[in-house]
Amino acid sequence: MFSGSIPALATPFRGGTFDEESFRTFIDWQISEGSRGLVPCGTTGESATMSIEEHNRVVAVCIEHADGRVPVIAGCGSNDTIAALEHMKSAQAAGATAALVVAPYYNKPNAQGVYAHFAYLAERCDLPMVLYNVPSRTITDIDVETMGRLSEIPSIIGVKDASGNVARVTAQRLACGTDFVQLSGNDDMVLGFMAMGGAGCISVTANVAPRLCAEFQAACASGDWDVALELQDRLFPLHVALFTDASPGPVKYAINRLHKDFTTEVRLPMTPPSAASRAAVDKAMEQLGLI
Template sequence: MVDEPAFRSFIDWQIDQGSKGLVPCGTTGESATMSIEEHNAVVVMTIDQAAGRVPVIAGCGSNDTMTALAHMKSAQAHGATAALVVAPYYNKPNFEGVYAHFAYLADHCDLPMILYNVPSRTITDIGPETMGRLAEIPSIIGVKDASGNAVRVTAQRLACGQDFVQLSGNDDMALGFMAMGGVGCISVTANVAPRLCADFQSACASGDWDIALELQDRLFPLHTALFSDASPGPLKYALHRMRPDFLPDVRLPMTQPRPPSRVQVDAALESLGLV
């Protein structure tokens, strides 16, 4: 079950520390192991606690188009700002199937949609050509790009246009992503170090690249440590180290990070003065 008091406290902390948006039910939130009812309830809880202070981009993805649509309609009904919708996983649709999935969702729900491209998890890759076609649909406004391919930023800008919002999905690559035209990051590390990540994004947005590089170097050990074992195990361990009221539990088939990962997380937290 979801620890509602701890979750609401976490939302307040994120906003107080400078995070400019919230993304409930993404990968880090273990959406893959939530029931549909629980998933929608967490989105509603986030919207309620945020109370208009920051945008809420609701994770709405599924490898079943109709389930994704149900998530989008629920999020829209409760006041979400946008939906984050991952490319269909496991099914492995071809490019036409990928296009048809997102086009159907846009045709049946006008909640603004941010594509989530993470082929390392989904196998399916939303290529620049398909993304360019999708960008022609008015409600498809951007992408969370976790392809790990830096040249995609330029390729997608050329395919999708200057106004298409490109958000990095890889903390360790966010500096280069921003320099090439990205406008933000849906971050893993910001769950643990929101103030530093907010400062990093502010420096990038202002063109203060020397400051951004300094923050990148400071944050890099934590970026790496949080993926030293299957995510989000190391992240939940890190939060528990910082705030014992945040339990480090993960749901099967995820397990607790192994001892070498914990040592790496501890060292990264200590280097940043977070513990």
């Protein structure tokens, strides 16, 4: 259902509120540059700082403006199962293609609790669901056995894997089957992820270099690994630079270098990137010929 380069969209703010006009312009640019889908209200989109109403509005604007040109995987995660269900129902009503649902964070459920969380959502909303496993942020890990059980639920169709363990791709293929869509959540290791059976990447870097990320994914899909390796090497400094300070500070700075109407504004507790981080982003973008 999903493949290629799919940006985890940053959300523009102006004066503390959602800048809808800049967001719409950004969506048009992403699609014109070859992105194969859009993910609003993920981690990069600062969903953790949004009210439920604002979160649902950002998702609805993304779906409305994409207007069927590419699929929209709406961020719907929460550590509160009922809140996640509310997000899923709102996204479904707005026309989302699927929901991206992160493992419950902070609460630290055991494996059965993780399974029960996702099963509860699937029982009450039939919007296709992509699991989001990012234990470095959530502490909770959707382990391979639990993911295998979840993959038996028809509406749970794939995973955004940001575990940082490329070997999980094979383990998850064996547990979940080859039709279970595996999307990388780590730009810096996506080449290995793709070689081991990944279908694409929900990408931070694609916010800044969408065309190059799309070309990289196309090379992987066609089995042109020499080109893919060349593009991975070219993109790698940018992959690293965008995490030289707390995300999404550096990525918003980078987007602003390309689109002045997209502000660098982040919400507390996030803060603007340091001078050293900005310098690293500038250098990486210059090396790629983006600025």
